[in-house]
Amino acid sequence: MSSTPVGARPPFSPELRRRRTAIFLFSLVVGVSMASWVVRTPAVRDLLDASTGQMGLVLFGLSVGSMSGVLSSASVVRAHGSRRAIAIGGTSLVVGLALVGVGSSLGLTPGVFVGLALVGGGVGMSEIALNIEGADIENASGRSVLPMLHGCYSLGTVVGASVGIGLTAADFPVVWHLTGIAVAGAAAALWAVPTVPATTGLARKGTGASSTWREQLSVWKQHRILMLGLIILALALAEGSASDWLPLLMVDGHGMSETLGSVIFTGFAAAMTIGRFSGEPLLARFGNVAVLRVSALVSAAGIALVVFADNVVVAGCAVILWGLGAALGFPVTLSAAGDSDDPTSSVAAVATAGYVAFLVGPPLLGFLGEHYGLRGAMVVVLVVVALASLLTSAARPREQSESESESGDVAVAPGAAVSRAETSDTKG
Structure with missing residues (x-):
């Protein structure tokens, strides 16, 4: 019998390391995307020539999308796995962000509303799935993963805000800024999503896992x-x-x-x-x-x-x-x-x-x-x-x-x- 010292951390296997890197990168993309939108909010308001009340209605799209994504994510994960939920969320995020940029440049308030709803839905859908994948990696590795996963999101907000502030000061067009972030995010997601196992979070018969809404609420x-x-x-x-x-x-x-x-x-x-x-x-x-x-x-x-x-x-x-x-x-x-x-x-x-x-x-x-x-x-x-x-x-x-x-x-x-x-x- 050999004693294992308190605080000893087992190494990640190559597969788990790739999975961890994938969700870290995706979380960073989410943080950069959200911060990029936030710092350009005043510019979007000016492009839409929206009053404070009208801007509040536009922002309501983000709230509606976020709640819809959060509340539906678990069901998607259980039916199709975390990979599918992250893919859906990532697609919604980058398409929505690009639509916000294009819609604001054209002065189309409904386009910005729909874009923000897609952004919120994508973030809500992918965030729950990312946490489920992160918890699965923790259980498989015996290592803490979720703090750094959320740290990557926080780092992304700092990076996104810093870049956005610089581009705002340079009077860089909103459409090219948000579209550029969307394209970069899509490229990162194309690498990250296939690395997530298709079966993570998938409900299996005979395991006692919850599948219906009532069973999921019973937790x-x-x-x-x-x-x-x-x-x-x-x-x-x-x-x-x-x-x-x-x-x-x-x-x-x-x-x-x-x-x-x-x-x-x-x-x-x-x-x-x-x-x-x-x-x-x-x-x-x-x-x-x-x-x-x-x-x-x-x-x-x-x-x-x-x-x-x-x-x-x-x-x-x-x-x-x-x-x-x-x-x-x-x-x-x-x-x-x-x-x-x-x-x-x-x-x-x-x-x-x-x-x-x-x-x-x-x-x-x-x-x-x-x-x-x-x-x-x-x-x-x-x-x-x-x-x-x-x-x-x-x-x-x-x-x-x-x-x-x-x-x-x-x-x-x-x-x-x-x-x-x-x-x-x-x-x-």
């Missing part, structure tokens, strides 16, 4: 999955509220200039990226439960300082804590959800809860902000994130939890990707 009857869903609701809300409101929060709530507010948001995105790329060694050393608990507490501390501190410097620096704390919430919770008898249904259910919180939560905070100010509205985020820190024991490896409850002994779940860090194990 929420499991106490552990319900707790993980609540954790991801809180931490996805922390991430989504910053993504949507942080620049305005710093401008209206702390009196910063618009430029400085944008710089602060860039700092948040950079902190998210750093936190996610640092996730694997932290998880290997400390495990899911400790990392999630500390993440929630660090994020709560950052939000509290932003809300209650009147010092601009303190509030600006606190955003880094907010980003670092929120960075690992989504991927680590999904990793824990993947440790189940039916990982496809569990990951899809928990991921859907997270994306719903990410998409629906921030607009609701806007309504609260109308009455209590944005700093006051963020108290809701602070409370739910702090409460999430009390639920993180749900992320403990499933078989370890069962063993502890039955006999007091500690056992490591063989299928859990990052569970090996929760305790020392031995190999014969």
